[in-house]
Amino acid sequence: DGLKTLKVDDTPLPKSKNLDVLSEYEKSKAKKSASFVVVGHVDAGKSTLMGRLLLDLDVVDQRTIDKYRKEAEAMGKSSFALAWVLDQRTEERSRGVTIDIATNKFETDNTSFTILDAPGHRDFIPNMIAGASQADFAILVVDASTGSFEAGLRGQTREHALLLRSMGVSRVIVAVNKLDTVGWSKDRFDEISQQVSGFLQGSGFQMKNVSFVPVSGLHGDNMVRRSPDPAADWYKGDTLIDELENSEPMARALDKPLRMTISEVFRTTQSPVTISGRLDAGSVQAGDAILIQPSGEKAYIKSLELDGEPVDWTVAGQNVVIHLTHVDPIHVRVGDIVCDTRQPIACVDSFTIKVLAFDILMPMQIDVHRGRLHAAGQISEISALLDKTKGTVLKKKPKIVKPASVARVVVKLGSKVPLETGQRVVLRSNGNTVAAGLLD
Ligand code: GDP
16 A cells, blocks of 8 residues: 555645544534535526526626627527526537536525536436435426426426435425416416426425425526516515525435545646545545545545635535545546545445336346446346335236336446445436436
């Protein structure tokens, strides 16, 4: 180990202040931090809605929007100006779709929010899985304009709802969008709310965790400010930002062993190997040694950054930038897991999992998705068909599993992958989600 690290870096190891991070965290009274994902049918208005939110909260200024609008007009797409706030790369702009989980932040009095933007295009579901796996809650955007909701409902909206629930998201704010196009019709809002309630319940959501807000992302009505339109007077409920503030982030696994999925690897002036991601569990401080899986290589934390500021420590739930030393960059990849050196995550090439089937399951080739990690594998055996609510065995070794049934299956992977009990994974085949569930 000593020899190996010397080759990479012969500077002294970073020093730890040996802080008791959890008591530091208690003392700091850090602002509540919450991450949410934005899902919904392509063109439902997700990007516009988020651009508007950031504009109305003064995270971006009108000048920036005006600049985007000019550029958008030059391309004949003026309506996309707000959407570009979240989506600032030219390549994506000319295609008019959001590709990455663009991470954007904003703060209210009580909470520091991170938006994990998830695109609606079919091919981009893997990104949505990555986003949802990090989210405390979700905004589901539905398009209220005539006919559009019906098309979206049949298509992607339902798959998104199922995926959200499968990834452990339980709180959903439904933004019933584009109500300006239907003259702020209360009937239309009620009709859509009722139908969406139906399929959210069918996907396993509890209605006490679901709220509906009639909005216009384009004009900013009921987002941060109430709608000034008299036709919208009937709505007396909370605005979208109020609903966000009223959402409780999930309990943080602060006292569990460190786990973080790497979402980016880059080079900075501070280190040739800088990583970013969200701490899923545990805590770290500058000077700590960490282990990277699946390579099993050790690295040291030279320094940490939170929201662009250097910090001594960070805890589960926070999105952090970590500058590493004493590690060769070839061992550090997007999707890898950073973990505790004493209680590392194991790498496995097979596992059993209790899944909800979205499609027919049988022994078949599949891709396993967990956060940003993708791995090729196969369902090698269906161990049992289970009762949906009780989890008891209905039938041993069935030949196939029908959609909407629950089963326990054995998955074999082509390589060793860091996975552990309690993690949520999604199984996909030929670009379709076929099942999702919880590792045994
Ligand atoms: P995304 O694919 O879900 O991100 O959708 P976009 O944000 O790109 O919006 C798709 C289209 O719907 C764009 O032309 C937007 O200007 C338009 N749009 C979005 N929100 C509204 C709204 O509240 N009212 C109206 N009338 N149009 C909207």
